[in-house]
Amino acid sequence: PRSTLFPYTTLFRSRSLSGELVMRRDTSVILIPNACHEVRKEFEVLKALQEERFASPEVLWVETQHERIPGGNFIIMRRSRGASGGTLFGASRKPDPALSDQIGATVGRLHALPPLLRLGALTESIRPELWHLPACAVVRRYLRDFRALLLASPHAPSPATIAILNWLIANVPRSERKPCLIHGDIGFHNMLLDEGRLNILVDWERAHIGHPAEDLAYLYNAAAA
Numbered sequence: 001p002r003s004t005l006f007p008y009t010t011l012f013r014s015r016s017l018s019g020e021l022v023m024r025r026d027t028s029v030i031l032i033p034n035a036c037h038e039v040r041k042e043f044e045v046l047k048a049l050q051e052e053r054f055a056s057p058e059v060l061w062v063e064t065q066h067e068r069i070p071g072g073n074f075i076i077m078r079r080s081r082g083a084s085g086g087t088l089f090g091a092s093r094k095p096d097p098a099l100s101d102q103i104g105a106t107v108g109r110l111h112a113l114p115p116l117l118r119l120g121a122l123t124e125s126i127r128p129e130l131w132h133l134p135a136c137a138v139v140r141r142y143l144r145d146f147r148a149l150l151l152a153s154p155h156a157p158s159p160a161t162i163a164i165l166n167w168l169i170a171n172v173p174r175s176e177r178k179p180c181l182i183h184g185d186i187g188f189h190n191m192l193l194d195e196g197r198l199n200i201l202v203d204w205e206r207a208h209i210g211h212p213a214e215d216l217a218y219l220y221n222a223a224a225a
Contacts, residue, residue: 008024008027008072009022009024009025017060019078019079021077022057022076023075024077025072025074026038026072026073026074032205034124035184035206035208036122036123036204036207037205038073039062039072039073039074039075040062041122041123042075042204043075044122045119045126045181045204045207046075046204047059048116048118049204055106055199055201056200057077057078057200058077058080059077060075061076080192080202081194082199083192083193083194084193085188085191085192086191086222087187088187088189089222090223091222098196098197099197102197102198103191103198106198107183107216107219110183110215111182112180113180115131115132115180116181123208125142125145125208125210126207126209131178131209132178134174134175134179135180136172136174136175138179138210139179139210140172142208142210143169143172147165147166150162150165177212179210180209180210180212181207181208181209182208182209182214182215183201183204183207184206184210184214184215184218185203185205185206185218186201186219187219188223
């Protein structure tokens with residue numbers, strides 16, 4: 001490897017594949033079992049997005065049979081142009097209006113994609129039947145699953161967190177809007193900017209079916225910071 005970005009993502013150069021590539025491995029502990037934190041699941045989302053010509057990493061293959069290579073399962077993708085647009089807490093600098101418009105258009109295109117039925121029953125939050133439910137019902141189900149995940153944790157969850165989730169579940173606004181694919185972690189830390197323009201969105205391990213407001217609220221919070 002030419003350099004390591006962090007323990008489970010490695011940047012390297014390949015002569016046979018002509019260029020710089022990124023290897024993304026499973027972590028030793030899967031953070032959220034019902035999401036796409038396993039690379040074999042994230043690969044399926046990325047492949048579907050690639051087929052839709054959406055601004056996402058170009059994946060080449062996923063490897064689950066690797067007896068001679070130590071470590072977890074991994075995916076290989078081409079290195080994308082650009083650098084991170086900021087951190088978890090916001091943009092590294094105030095976005096200009098043109099970039100804000102471009103981000104809005106990109107997120108709008110994501111939410112306008114047709115149901116990605118070819119993903120099948122990939123996770124608890126990406127299943128064929130969910131595409132046909134009202135978005136509010138999908139959001140309520142997602143929140144209930146997340147609450148159950150916290151309650152099953154070996155560490156006692158925060159009572160405040162559980163109380164907030166209970167309130168959210170009871171107060172999901174009613175809507176007949178159809179659900180769509182949600183990025184789930186759409187801050188500036190997961191945007192690659194190239195010469196001031198958004199190139200791609202990375203890190204799709206929290207992708208799920210939901211309501212567009214989920215991504216928009218996350219993005220608004222990151223932009224406001």
